Amino acid sequence: MPIADHLRELRARLAKAVGAIILATVVAGLFYKQLIGVVIAPLPGCASPTADSAGSCGLVAVNGLLSPFTLALKVSLTAGVLAASPVWLYQLWAFLAPGLHRHEKKYTVAFLATAIPLFLIGAAFAYAVLPTTARVLLSFTPDRTTNILPVDDFLDLATRMVLVFGASFELPLVLVMLNMTGLISARHMTGWWRPMTVGITAFSAIATPSTDPLSMLLLAGPITLLYLLACLVSWCADRHRRTRTEPECPDPAMAPDVPPPAAPGQGNR
Template sequence: MPLAGHLRELRNRLLKATAAIVVATVVAGLFYKQLINFVITPLPGCITADGGGTPPSGRCGLITTTGLLSPFTLALKVSLTAGLIGASPVWLYQLWAFLAPGLHRREKRYGLAFLATGIPLFLAGAALAYATLPTTARVLISFTPDRATSILPVDDFLDLATRMVAVFGLSFELPLLLIMLNLAGILSARRMTSWWRHMIIGVTVFSAIATPSSDPLTMLILAGPITSLYLAACGASLINDRRRARKGTTTLSPDEPSPLPTLHEPDHLR
């Protein structure tokens, strides 16, 4: 296909993906109050039974508006986020449909396997982040002095929840990346397991920096599953290396020189 054809194909795919996101955003906008309530549910002690903003404990107060345009901005942010998530099957398919014609059969198989495994891993990380939000909020609110009340804008908590979901979801993709590198012959299981000390330290440091709340409990909640997934990736890579060795298709170490073929001189040149 010529360059102009690729550009037209890209334009059509972008238009379809954008249309799906717009439709999903409009639909989500009709239910944005329910979506906001779902997001702020993990906040402990900030909402009374009658929905008021004055908690019984006096430690935490929830405010939804800080200006005239704040309610509209909050509704737009929630609707757009929900629209991106709701339309993800459509725009992911459009992305795949644009890239697939340029891939070989083996690359397509790897790509489908990556999507089939990566999406559940991301959802698992997002679910863990949402389950961690009550504990994170409780730990952070506990630093409030006894005679003071924390005023929590909903949009700030929404930003915190979005960052945590993104960080946890993307972090859960680490073992999949390692396995893909092993399947491609770039990284061996032996090399991967030799990094275990550095990986544990790196995962701990990354968890401390990446978690938006910066409390030790959330850091450990993120570092524990990532370390377990890293060990699982090492096990899967070890099984794949043994299978490859039985087939006689082992790959060379990056530090090992490849053997050169032996050239036999013709008899008349000896």
């Protein structure tokens, strides 16, 4: 296909993807208050600044005159991108698929079918640990004080955690795909477990938006388990490939009868 046709197809695919995102964002904007309620649900908010003197909760607030409108746009757009993900992912796949070989298409379809659930599991896990993270961070609040929690700041924190956790859960899938293509073997992957554990811990400490060790451990633990699971899957795949390539061992019972060789010095009479 000429370059001009590629560009026209790319423009059409982008128009469909952006249109789906805009439509989903408009629909999400009709329910933005409910969506904001879901986002701030993990926050242990206090009804008043003196409701909890132990500092285990904070005063959830929206700062400024334009902040509610900006917050509504941000929540609606985030929900629209997530809701329209099947459409724009399909448009991306439809644009790239004609240039792939048959086996590459098979691997790509398997990759997408596994990557989306893993990302959603990571995002759900991040949302599940947000209340614990918020309580741990708020526990450092001094006595006789309260913590004012801007909703837009917490939304940024929750979005970053969801993206980081979701992207981190893709690590085992990348390793398995590299093993399927023959770039790395299960023996190398299992031999790397010590530096991989240290690297996962360091990555979790850097990638988590909050600075508490609890969030780091909550991210590093599942990734390490998924890495071990990827090693197991790769080991099974390597073993399956070896059994397909190695010749079958002949059965001694089925071997034909062959007379033993004549002893030295004896000839046929």
